[in-house]
Amino acid sequence: MTDQAPPPPAGDLPSGYDPAAVERKWQERWQAEGTNSPDLANGKDPFYALMMFPYPSAEGLHVGNLFAFTGNDIHGRFQRLQGHTVFQPFGFDAFGIHSENYAIKVGIHPGELIPRNIDNFRRQVQRTGLMVDWRHELSTTDPSYYKWTQWVFLQLYKQGLAYKKAAAVNWCPFDKTVLANEQVIGGACERCGTMVEQRFLEQWFFRITDYAGRLLANLESLDWSDSTRTAQRNWIGKSEGAEIEFVVLDVLEFAGSATASAGLSGEVAVSTTKVRVFTTRADTIFGATYLVLSPEHPLVHSITSDGQRDAVEAYLARAAKQDLVTRKTSKEKTGVFTGAYATNPATGQPIPIWIADYVLMEYGTGAIMAVPAHDERDHEFATIYGLPIVRVIGGEDAANSQIGDAAFTDTAHCHLVNSERFNGLSVEDGAAAIVTELAARHAAIPVVNYRLHDWCISRQRYWGPPIPITYCDACGVVPVPEDQLPVLLPPIDDFRPDDSGVSPLARHAEWYHTTCSSCGGPARRETDVSDTFLDSAWYFLRYPSSDRDDVAFDAALTKRWLPVHSYIGGNEHAVLHLLYSRFVTMVLHDAGFIDFEEPFTRFRAHGMIVREGAKMSKSKGNVVNPDDYITQWGADAFRTYLMFLGPYEEGGDFRDKGISGVKRFLDRLWRSVQDARTDGDVEPEVQRKLHQTIRKVGEDIPRLSYNTAIAAMMEYMNTMRSGERRPHVDEVRPLVQLVSPFAPHIAEELWSVLGHTTSVFDAGWPAYDPALLVESTVTMAVQVGGKTRGTITLARTGTQEDAMAAALADPAIAKFVTGAPRKVIFVPGRMLNIVV
RNA sequence: GCCCGGGUGGUGGAAUCGGUAGACACAGAGGACUCAAAAUCCUCCAGCACGAGAGUGCUAUACGAGUUCGAGUCUCGUCCCGGGUACCA
Structure with a gap:
């Protein structure tokens, strides 16, 4: 492996802080006490903090996934500290051509492969300490989930929004398969290099174009990243x-x-x-x-x-x-x-x-x-x-x-x-x-x-939910009755696509031949499966109700928890996933199932992280393996470092050595709690800095300005511990709370060391006193003719006359004032400009 | 081509309303502690010029104009990098 994490700080834990032990302890306790599982039916002030669910690849969690999840987790934990009941679910988008092709490559059935990958992903996510309610985990490949994906299809069908038409697809004559556009490179199949042809096949479409006007108009009122709204606007065209x-x-x-x-x-x-x-x-x-x-x-x-x-x-x-x-x-x-x-x-x-x-x-x-x-x-x-x-x-x-x-x-x-x-x-x-x-x-x-086209949802493939339609010679196209769902994906050993251009499902005679639900006569099943974008176009509706087998989503729970309060994800899904989700939500609204038509009240796109200035890729061998870093530095340090390396919405550069600064900060926090004194008073200078920091962190987190929030806490640490100063316990305690969304395990541990018996996440957020923020004197810049020539210290309430007097009393400034000022600009508390 | 981002020290990045550019951190240099090291703590750290020194001056936010008392921030033009998109009539 070339992507080795740098060695951990040597030595035998001089600070006494052992991240592995602390993290194990609190993850077990959260699990045992249900700390992360809110009362969905009764909890007050619901806040649904959603992140885009991942495709569980065989390689395991990518650091980019963790960057996304951690940013959402911090936001969710912060909302909880503000008094909300926070629901942060997790799931897996596990159908699709990627899984299928990988399964073909390694010769293992996806039905066997996917659960393995999911177990590995879940383990990695749990290690990271996300505040996830695992009771509501879901996987799109689970029949209890795709039963309802098929139900969603039927609702669109009933609304007259699903129809069949012939459409062109990319066809590789060598691989005998339909290719997605991104699998065609320069006119040739990306795998075998054969020139690709177009074939006309009958495909199922959704009439998203009927909704183009509404999808466009609603964009104006959404609290979404501008770049995402612009991308949607352009896509709708x-x-x-x-x-x-x-x-x-x-x-x-x-x-x-x-x-x-x-x-x-x-x-x-x-x-x-x-x-x-x-x-x-x-x-x-x-x-x-x-x-x-x-x-x-x-x-x-x-x-x-x-x-x-x-x-x-x-x-x-x-x-x-x-x-x-x-x-x-x-x-x-x-x-x-x-x-x-x-x-x-x-x-x-x-x-x-x-x-x-x-x-x-x-x-x-x-x-x-x-x-x-x-x-x-x-x-x-x-x-x-x-x-x-x-x-x-x-x-x-x-x-x-x-x-x-x-x-x-x-x-x-x-x-x-x-x-x-x-x-x-x-x-x-x-x-x-x-x-x-x-x-x-x-x-x-x-x-x-x-410009928007209707959404082609047919895939002539195996690994997806069968489209719930049958064809009967007498009755024609007959949708599968809702009470007969799910149409189970049959286990097939040879699920490779063949020359026919139809799905491998057509070769499973027993499954393919069925009876018409309308006349009881012989009928054939639709053999196409649906697009994975359909799986993910409604999953946010399913999460709160994931334990219900009788409905897709419970009406009362849905009313209570949706639309999603905060959705965070990558801009690579700015167009299709978000647009399809909005479309399906609108259709379900029009069909009377839900009372809102926009699924995500607020959406923020996170940035991408690169490593040492270069994009991470398997072929370059520069992929960050989260497991290595968590083992060596702890999940708390890793999370905090990911959030520190750049502005969250822009991404940042993962530099291997950078994590040591964050680890040092956590070590210092640990020692500050051990060293804290209870005698004497807090120092006014430190207290002022503390209150400024509480305000700053509380303002930065909702703006996803995590890197500056962390910097502010580090600044406070420098003030509080300046020159080995022994802090007062009242100076340290609020810092533990401020740190908790970023580094939840150490915060819990220190919170209990400070004598608390309940979770720091149920302790609320510290308040700052505005009266303590202001300093009695201010340092002001003095400019002469627009050039900064020095500073003066003035009472906060100082007037322009006071400032002029102070400025002219300083020879370093006065020497530039060669004549009578033509003009004086005075911004109270900020600067004085003397124009000569 | 078009549409979005972005360009600030050796590096990642701060600067929230147009008001002391470089917070915080990494790397580096020096010092304290130590037999020594690690850890920890302290100091320095944009460039150029002048000065023995304290310091002083000038230049600096991709480049060129402009607005303004004052521009990293606003306007116009140019270049470069990243992402998305692709004959949309």
Whole structure:
């Protein structure tokens, strides 16, 4: 192992502090006394402190997991010290392709592997001393959990929000499996390197797009990290524009002259075929010189002219074979002419209709009006294929210049040109006026489009909850009745995917063939399992009710504990997990199961930790193993160090030697309690610093500013123990309380040494006295002409005159005051600036 | 490309409202204690210049402008690093 923790402080515990013994003792006691298990039904002031549950990998807990959990634990413990009943549950997100692929690799069934991994994770988390209520532990792979995941599916189905449609998936012909987008590297399968193809398979989808508007609008009122809200906003991608109809010209009468657009007029009949396009730039319609359809567009075959048919078919075949990732990332523009024309409704002129794969079927209408003068992609395409480029937007001083090598995409302070009666209008007014006029002719309609797609939840895989649907020849699609849940995942020895493109579940004949719950006749089970994102889209609802087998979640408990008061997790889930959770919550709200529609009142994203400036990875061999550090330094020191190494929401740099500073602090705390005296009085200077520290730590923790809270406690320690000073017990006791969220075991131990018989976490939070915070004199900076030249000490209530007198009395300052001050700026208690 | 973060000593990082830049800690140097070491405690620790010294001056928060009595903090432009996203019409 290259990632050895540095040696622990040598010697034989000079301070008497033995973290291993202390931590074992208190973990056992918490367990025995149920310290971390709140009374969910009656506890006052509920506070639900949730962290994102982990995927239990075989490698064990990553230090990044612990960083996340510890930050949540500190926040939860602090809330408890403020008088809340805090519920901090823990669970495992253990279904999915990662587990399955790993199981295939090592040749052990996931049903055997996962419980092992979970045991190891639980052991590691427990060692860390999190205030977790283990009575409510859950695993998504447990039938008593996924029974209710299937129930959630049925609720969406009942609401008409689950439907089936054919959709493209990545298919590796060698591995005979469906791949997620992230498993396709440069068009090839990440495992075997075979070029990936696309296949169309029937898949189950959730209509999350129906909720796009609400998911977007609610973001405004959520107390979430701004970066997370922005990411969601961008992902939903609202864009306002218009759908415009272009009537296709009937060219049958002159097959063979497909390229001669000049010869079109007068000889063509107007057909009833119309192409609908979506555009956000209706103002540029006079510059729309051609249309482009996506290769999958339904009109492609019917409008293609005989002369172009071979070329079009060839293009479609090539597009169909290409994998999804390559198609979406490749920037080269390719396309083919259909031979058909449509009338530009603004100019009345015929324009050619092309097919190109840069137009995506799943967005908008799958067709665009191309304006090469003002859109980069259209410009590139038009340049390659020699299509006309007509400028219709003028800038402030470039109104008449030609379009050169690049599209002109500015809109601010621009106006329409070459657009007949719309000339001179601003971009915004022009778009509105054109849409209004086309709408009057029934050729356009204002439309809002979202980038967000419906959520594909089908996985042609083994390791997931079966989708609770059956197919009956007589009754069609029949959902499994709720009282027949769960549909158990059958044990299958060979769970590898095969060439068929359907889930391995289809090979289990006994399971696959069932009876129709509606007519009693023969039926077949749906063989797809659901996406792991569905498992995690509702788990927060399950935690408080995890011991209930008759309902997914108890109504009263849910009302009491949800929405989640505080949710902490990584920004890598900023979009999908959080969005899906919000969606499922909204649906359950609309179905009347819960009375809130947003699951997480407050969300904060934590940062990432790196090690010695480099990202941690197995291949670099620089992964921090929490077990090593906890063994050598103790969980308390490890937790506190993780929180000290940088701002929690930004992450930090784990430097191996840094932990010694935190350990020294805990050693010093230990000795301070042993050395504390009960005679005499507290010292006013120390007392003031104490009260300042209580305030600072109490303000920093809710802001997740853990690193500065720890620094403040260290500062206080330096004051209290300055020069081996023997502290008064009243100076030490509150510090034990302040430290307790960070280093809970040592705090409990010292709290009991100080004579308390109950948990420090039931002792409340120390109060500070505002009157004791202020000092009678203040040190103020004195500037001359804006440059700091010295300081003066002044009574707190000192006036500007006092300050001036004191400043001028100091020759080091006075020497810069060369003449009568032109201006004096005085900020009471802070600074004085003399401008000469 | 676009969208978010970020850039401060040898290092990780402080500076909450525009008001003494570098808290706290690591590393380093020196000292006390000790036969010695460890542990502990104390002192020093941005750069440059001048000074025997106490000290004094100047320059410093990626770079360049700007606003202001005063900018790490606000505005504009540029560069670099990290994360997310990818032809979204």
